[in-house]
Amino acid sequence: MLDFGKIIENANLKNYNTYKIEAKCKYLIIINNQNKLRDLIKYLNKNKIKYFILGNGSNIILPDYYDGVVIKLELDDLIIEDNIIIAGASHMLNKLASITVNKSLLGLEWAAGVPGTIGGSIIGNASCYDGSLMPLIIKLDVLDKGVFKTITTDDFKYLYRYTSLKEDKIIILKAYFKLEEGNKEELLEIIKNRTKKRIISQPLEYPSAGSVFKNPEGYSAGKLIEDAGLKGYKIGGAEISVKHANFIINKDSASSDDIKNLIKYIQNKILEKYSINLILEQEIIN
Numbered sequence: 033m034l035d036f037g038k039i040i041e042n043a044n045l046k047n048y049n050t051y052k053i054e055a056k057c058k059y060l061i062i063i064n065n066q067n068k069l070r071d072l073i074k075y076l077n078k079n080k081i082k083y084f085i086l087g088n089g090s091n092i093i094l095p096d097y098y099d100g101v102v103i104k105l106e107l108d109d110l111i112i113e114d115n116i117i118i119a120g121a122s123h124m125l126n127k128l129a130s131i132t133v134n135k136s137l138l139g140l141e142w143a144a145g146v147p148g149t150i151g152g153s154i155i156g157n158a159s160c161y162d163g164s165l166m167p168l169i170i171k172l173d174v175l176d177k178g179v180f181k182t183i184t185t186d187d188f189k190y191l192y193r194y195t196s197l198k199e200d201k202i203i204i205l206k207a208y209f210k211l212e213e214g215n216k217e218e219l220l221e222i223i224k225n226r227t228k229k230r231i232i233s234q235p236l237e238y239p240s241a242g243s244v245f246k247n248p249e250g251y252s253a254g255k256l257i258e259d260a261g262l263k264g265y266k267i268g269g270a271e272i273s274v275k276h277a278n279f280i281i282n283k284d285s286a287s288s289d290d291i292k293n294l295i296k297y298i299q300n301k302i303l304e305k306y307s308i309n310l311i312l313e314q315e316i317i318n
């Protein structure tokens with residue numbers, strides 16, 4: 033009998049994505065064991081069953097129905113020894129930022145407003161305010177096509193909101209970070225100011241998945257969308273936020289298609305008006 037973890041058939045993923053889309057999937061498998069994960073991946077690959085790894089669902093647009101296996105990891109162990117942090121892939125980045133700052137450790141304070149897991153944040157090279165995870169990584173424990181490996185940042189490519197890990201279907205299991213000694217009061221003040229800034233500038237009162245588009249070289253995606261007069265434009269339940277034009281919010285029970293159609297609409301308008309191709313920062317799961 034195959035034992036891969038907790039299996040939920042025809043699962044509702046509304047509470048597993050920050051857009052709060054009423055998405056469903058054929059199977060949701062919740063796994064808290066690396067060996068079971070390896071066996072599951074081997075099984076899915078062998079049987080050509082499609083799957084994807086779900087972090088906190090804060091950078092993805094789920095389909096209304098995913099005809100495959102969604103794997104939710106529960107690898108949230110955490111060890112802090114002096115300035116060395118060892119965090120399981122499902123540990124939340126914003127929580128880790130808060131924990132480390134409270135231990136007077138400098139390096140993750142920029143991440144206090146990023147509602148993603150360590151795994152999802154490394155895979156997508158999350159960043160803000162010039163902060164990024166890459167310079168902090170000592171090594172990563174990963175699963176590479178069913179084989180456990182330990183890699184460093186020299187082993188993959190990364191750019192602005194991109195890593196080659198995603199194309200290579202690498203699964204992050206655990207990350208080892210090295211932080212520096214810092215001043216707790218100063219770091220807490222940085223977090224406080226940036227949180228205030230986010231509350232003022234971002235529609236945090238509505239479900240969203242953060243910035244929709246990458247900033248094109250030399251431009252701000254939000255400014256382009258705002259200047260094109262698109263703020264407040266709605267398709268179905270999805271709306272371009274009036275507070276921050278690079279956010280699409282789920283205003284009123286938006287479906288996956290509402291969000292995707294709004295994305296296409298924005299891309300067409302910006303191409304027409306400025307001859308600029310807006311590239312998605314969020315990932316459409318098919």
Ligand SMILES: Cc1cc2nc3c(=O)[nH]c(=O)nc-3n(C[C@H](O)[C@H](O)[C@H](O)COP(=O)(O)OP(=O)(O)OC[C@H]3O[C@@H](n4cnc5c(N)ncnc54)[C@H](O)[C@@H]3O)c2cc1C
Nearest residue numbers: 087088089090091148149151152153158159160203204242
């Ligand atoms: C209000 C708000 C503010 C935000 N602000 C920022 C910001 O300032 N900067 C920023 O960069 N992002 C920001 N984001 C976007 C998002 O939080 C980050 O991109 C985050 O790092 C995504 O992590 P996640 O766990 O939610 O990944 P998910 O959305 O669950 O997944 C993203 C990708 O990672 C893959 N993945 C997840 N876990 C693993 C794993 N363990 N191994 C392999 N692949 C995995 C998934 O399969 C998927 O391809 C914001 C989002 C919101 C809602």
